[in-house]
Amino acid sequence: MARAGLTAERVTEAAADLADEVGFENVTLSALARRFGVKDASLYSHVRNLRDLRTRVALRAVEEFAERLGAAVAGRAGRDALFAFAHAYREFALERPGRYAATQMRPVPDVVAASSAGRRTIEITYATLRAYGLAEPDLTDAVRLLRSTFHGFTGLEASGGFGHPRGVRESWERALEALHVLLEHWPSADRETAVNGGGKETT
Amino acid sequence: MARAGLTAERVTEAAADLADEVGFENVTLSALARRFGVKDASLYSHVRNLRDLRTRVALRAVEEFAERLGAAVAGRAGRDALFAFAHAYREFALERPGRYAATQMRPVPDVVAASSAGRRTIEITYATLRAYGLAEPDLTDAVRLLRSTFHGFTGLEASGGFGHPRGVRESWERALEALHVLLEHWPSADRETAVNGGGKETT
DNA sequence: TAACCGTGCCTAGAGGCACTAGGCAAAGGG
DNA sequence: CCCTTTGCCTAGTGCCTCTAGGCACGGTTA
Numbered sequence: 001m002a003r004a005g006l007t008a009e010r011v012t013e014a015a016a017d018l019a020d021e022v023g024f025e026n027v028t029l030s031a032l033a034r035r036f037g038v039k040d041a042s043l044y045s046h047v048r049n050l051r052d053l054r055t056r057v058a059l060r061a062v063e064e065f066a067e068r069l070g071a072a073v074a075g076r077a078g079r080d081a082l083f084a085f086a087h088a089y090r091e092f093a094l095e096r097p098g099r100y101a102a103t104q105m106r107p108v109p110d111v112v113a114a115s116s117a118g119r120r121t122i123e124i125t126y127a128t129l130r131a132y133g134l135a136e137p138d139l140t141d142a143v144r145l146l147r148s149t150f151h152g153f154t155g156l157e158a159s160g161g162f163g164h165p166r167g168v169r170e171s172w173e174r175a176l177e178a179l180h181v182l183l184e185h186w187p188s189a190d191r192e193t194a195v196n197g198g199g200k201e202t203t
Numbered sequence: 204m205a206r207a208g209l210t211a212e213r214v215t216e217a218a219a220d221l222a223d224e225v226g227f228e229n230v231t232l233s234a235l236a237r238r239f240g241v242k243d244a245s246l247y248s249h250v251r252n253l254r255d256l257r258t259r260v261a262l263r264a265v266e267e268f269a270e271r272l273g274a275a276v277a278g279r280a281g282r283d284a285l286f287a288f289a290h291a292y293r294e295f296a297l298e299r300p301g302r303y304a305a306t307q308m309r310p311v312p313d314v315v316a317a318s319s320a321g322r323r324t325i326e327i328t329y330a331t332l333r334a335y336g337l338a339e340p341d342l343t344d345a346v347r348l349l350r351s352t353f354h355g356f357t358g359l360e361a362s363g364g365f366g367h368p369r370g371v372r373e374s375w376e377r378a379l380e381a382l383h384v385l386l387e388h389w390p391s392a393d394r395e396t397a398v399n400g401g402g403k404e405t406t
Numbered sequence: 407t408a409a410c411c412g413t414g415c416c417t418a419g420a421g422g423c424a425c426t427a428g429g430c431a432a433a434g435g436g
Numbered sequence: 437c438c439c440t441t442t443g444c445c446t447a448g449t450g451c452c453t454c455t456a457g458g459c460a461c462g463g464t465t466a
Binding site for chain 2: 451452453454455456
């Protein structure tokens with residue numbers, strides 16, 4: 001029987017493509033084997049198990065993600081950088097949904113976060129905000145707000161969470177405009193004492 | 204053999220509890236049957252299949268979610284409503300992760316969105332922003348921004364996406380403060396109307 | 407109280423997927 | 437050309453979803 005020429009690389013790449021087609025969590029070793037015209041067991045020579053495969057896909061995906069984000073913001077600053085970053089982010093998330101989902105992998109985010117590309121995406125995010133001149137607690141808060149918004153928006157958009165007839169792209173652009181304005185007028189952390197009166201305590 | 208007293212209701216509720224413990228996508232009919240001390244096949248008298256069960260859990264979860272959000276914003280407006288809404292949102296997402304994930308169900312969001320509770324959550328979100336006095340394209344854009352931010356933040360927080368030592372709760376509070384400021388100075392869709400000068404004083 | 411029936415939970419079984427153990431033969435080095 | 441490596445195989449286990457059909461439990465009625 002002719003050999004299929006499998007390698008960990010090729011298996012991982014095929015898994016990433018499959019993830020973009022059917023969803024990251026629906027990637028199955030059986031389906032992957034079928035795609036290669038090979039029996040399931042054959043894949044275990046190249047990949048330890050499903051978890052290992054997922055991790056490989058995630059690492060590869062976050063690499064590609066970091067590359068795109070980095071290229072987008074290179075040589076830009078302020079509003080320009082923000083929009084370029086956001087555009088690259090959304091484009092990747094919508095165009096490579098499986099890979100994007102892989103970067104957000106639930107059970108093993110540590111491996112991804114600890115990878116050089118994982119840290120690079122965070123650094124790129126911080127760098128994107130550099131020109132807004134925020135100091136440290138505020139800077140991290142702003143980064144978290146941005147990540148949350150981008151992650152949430154693309155997730156809702158991808159899952160059809162926006163039902164209103166208003167164009168999604170327009171909302172995205174307005175949201176970016178709003179975030180830009182917000183970053184320029186970021187409320188520094190010193191008004192805790194203003195409006196209270198029973199407020200909010202959590203556990 | 205003593206009967207277990209199963210009903211679609213009880214099965215759904217147990218599934219929701221199980222989802223909160225092990226994650227929505229890890230809910231299995233086998234595990235559920237085990238929990239009831241019953242064979243798998245027995246559940247199929249009460250629930251059509253796994254997909255049906257998931258949908259039931261989603262509908263029940265979105266109902267509970269709407270109720271909490273509605274109770275939180277009742278009798279409040281502006282900043283007060285925003286913070287109450289946000290607090291209820293995050294609390295639900297973190298405390299009932301399985302149910303929250305169910306409300307965001309990927310393959311069948313239509314059923315959830317079309318449900319009365321699904322539409323109610325959206326209405327509550329719009330109502331929360333009422334006092335900010337935004338007009339229509341802007342209002343929907345603002346609602347989408349809020350939903351994205353809340354969804355993204357809680358999702359990242361739940362999956363351990365925030366590695367920086369900065370307290371997550373503090374970032375959440377600052378993000379809300381920032382969104383409040385943003386809503387008060389929402390950049391209208393015409394031009395970037397320079398948002399006054401200060402930006403620090405809000406109320 | 408006894409026969410009766412609906413249905414709640416059962417057994418049996420098919421098919422899909424993750425994963426392991428062990429075998430054979432193709433590729434490549436001596 | 438032999439020999440080793442190793443790529444892909446067959447066989448088999450266990451967990452999962454889901455279907456078909458059976459039995460007895462519980463309340464209903466005579």
